[in-house]
Amino acid sequence: MKSAAPSATRVTYEQLRSMSVCLALALAVHTAALPLWLLATIAAVIAIRLALSARGHTVPARALRIGVAVVSIGILFLKLHTFNGVVAGSALLSLVAGLKLFETQTRRDLYVVALIVYFLSLAALLTSESFWLLAYLLTVSWLTTTTLLRLTHSSPSTGWRRSARYAGRISAQALPLAVVLWLFFPRFDGPLWRVPSDSRSAETGLSDTMSPGDITDLALSDEVAFRVHFDGATPPAAERYWRGPVLHDFDGRTWRGSVALRGSAPNLTPVGPAYRYLVSLEPNQHNWLFALDWPDQWNLSDAYLTSDGMLVRPAPLSHPIDVSISSHTHVESAHSLTEGARRRDTRLPAQRNPRTRQLALELRRTHPDDLGYMNAVLEMFRQQPFFYTLEPPPLGLDSIDEFLFDTKRGFCGHYASALAALARAAGIPTRIVTGYYGGTYNRFADYWIVSQSDAHAWNEVWIEGHGWMRFDPTSAIAPGRVEPGSDASLARSARLSGPWRQPLSWLSDARLQFDALRQLWRERILRFDQRSQDRLLGNLGVTEPDGAKVAMVMGAGLVLVFIWLTWQIRREQRPDPKDPVLLAYGKLCRKLASAGLPRRPSEGAESFAARVAVERPDLGPRVGVLLKRYSRLRYGAKRRTRTERWFVARVRAFKPRGILPGSQGSRRG
């Protein structure tokens, strides 16, 4: 073995420990994705290795090392069936890093661990969009680099702080270069190749069923569903309905969406102004997108409109995306609903909710006109003592009956459900639309935050000659009949979203500002793509950018940064010409030179002092003290201003001929 090579030298406990810490810090961000037994195994082998090292032993027995490696990797493969993909790959890499530390003997082994730490950091970032994660992992890589510095450095006398500062300076100098590379490196639209998608995370937000009798905690969550920026006009508050899943099928208790069919709604003519906006959706693991009422244009190639007017994608939304959409808030149709659609949207379970049917029959008698009938239903909600609450009493099988006649307490789902049942009982095609209503305006960055507590349900009713009309029975409840504690509902009626409304205005302002920063981060950094690159190049005066032009711009940027870097490094290297200690040293050397004792260019302060002591014993002690002090000021770790001043003053006062007994003549002359 080449034991003489410096990279093959034995590692110390301290080096082993700091690399273990780096690995642990990188693993910390993977803990959610990695199986517990794997983390435990890694922790155990590292602990054993560290304990051995602390006691001065070397690696564990070879058989044990190989055994642990084979068994753990084997189990991992049996459990995952693959090592492809981010999660499986990270799991394998983490295990390999742990095993590598287990058998670490030489620096070269730790080099491998460092490489794995770097790659684990990257793997965590591939599927994340968090600024904090990036900041954390950059810190981890800085620590790892510091560890490498201490590993390579053969004179370990320097302290951790100094190593960290030097590694930090190198990292800081790397930043401008990284920015240039990041800005101009060509981006591609799709992936280079498909990787198996990892286990789906939990669905969030709205689902495609709704059971008003069940208890929901959706309304209390202040998790952001999406953010919207309007280009141009913002629709009035009463028109900001974000359509999500449309529910048709009712079994007396639960509403369900039916299969979403591709194809536009039958002959709907948009009415009123079009609104253009950008929706930044958070991942929710659903196929649908949220758009303002009736979208007609969007910039997502794989998204399509269903016959219900929903905007859906073939794949569930697992990453945040941005979609530009243009919508109208109202539609009109002079046509009739197809027979199938009419039948579907007037269906009610025959055995359920008899009292509701009875009520519908009575109302219908006095309101033969569809529109008049619907208004009468709304009027009923307005007049009768219906209350809005987020904690409604649970309902049984005849949920609508119980709600309308007994409890009279509920939230949007109850009201939409009741209205739909009443309309359908009267033979009017009605469906339930779930989605979001309203949102919080962020005045710091001109966009709206729509959070889960803005979730809402309303109805669309087919009125012959008008087409689908939006009815929101919840809005019929007078604000005075909102129960205390149901913050979100209050917010809704007050046109303000709940969680964003804080008792202290500065707190809510701070939250909004923070959210604005997040949005900026998302728009500028996370969504940076080829188009953004083209725009940037356009701003730099490069028109019609192609590969060659981009490469040229990037090359020019890199050259500039390299020139800056070289200049920076040169500047660091040059001794400060205004350094008082250096100036005083120069003065001292000149004084000695005029006394016939020039310092030789190759002579350091100490050897110069030794020579002076031999050649001029009379000056020796005084010069020796000064030169020794100079060395300490120059090479010492800390500088003390007092010593510095003392040195400068003593050099100024120093006269090589002053007290020489033999130089009386020169003093006279």
Add this chain to the structure above:
Amino acid sequence: MRSLRDTAIARIRVWYARRHGVDALPVKIERRRIYIVPTRFGLLLTALLLAMLVAGLNYSSNLGLAFAFFMTSTVLVAMHHCHRNLLGLTVDVKLDVDVLAGADALFYFMLRNESAVDRCDVEVRLRTASDSPRALVEATRSVAIGGYEEVMLAVPVTHRGVTRFSQFELRTSYPFGWFRAWTYVQAPLTAFVAPSPAGNRPLPAVTAAAGESARSESRGEEDFAGLRSYTPGIPLKHMAWKTLARGGEASVRVYSDLGARPEWLEWSALEGLDTEVRLSQLSRWIAECETGHQRPYGLRIPGIDIPPGRGPAHRWRCLRALACHGMPPA
């Protein structure tokens, strides 16, 4: 593989020597003479960076790309720092070194750092055999801001003669071991390897003194200069019988008048012996003259005549003459 690499290194060194000629010492390492390549660790890291880039592009992850580019930039900046670690360093070395065969030739290198940054882990390397690149001596030092460091390389020498090294190397893989920067300094390092003392011939002066016994005896006891150990061949009348009778070792009296006259160590006095044996005997005589008595000594070997003298400088002058005997001039 190894031999291919070694051949390449040897080629580079030869090419470098042609390109730069002989350096005037002290040498300040400038930009154009520093070479830098990634180490094996650096190459592994480069492969890792490529993998990071591909992963970032494949997942269209701007954060992943940001991290990959940050690491790439760190590596590039580290390359600068590795290069900088040698740049502007001043190196000086005492070119000529005298040594006895079988000992280590000690070359003293002086590294001076006049800049405002520390120079860490600078390796001074000297290849001791041009045919095998593995044969080298090295030492690592860090030079503080404005400071200097003396580095000693001990090169074992076995054969008498003049051993020349045409260049030495300064190298560093500071800060992270990702790159290796190096420079060759073309300096004719020369070890004058004197023969190690051997042989049992008595000093010629003592034998000469035997022929002039009458004169030396007439000087009487006042000129007695001291005792030296007896070697066969010395006339018995010089024996210090009293010392021997007291149980001391066999010694001979040495008289100061002998010290006043120079001792000539002559090549011709060792007729009939092999060259190396002769040189070793001369070396022994020089050692004896230095340690034994107070007389100056001179050296006469073919082509060289060193007038009598004493002291370390004189001794090494004589030894160097022995080392250079029969050697082609530099």
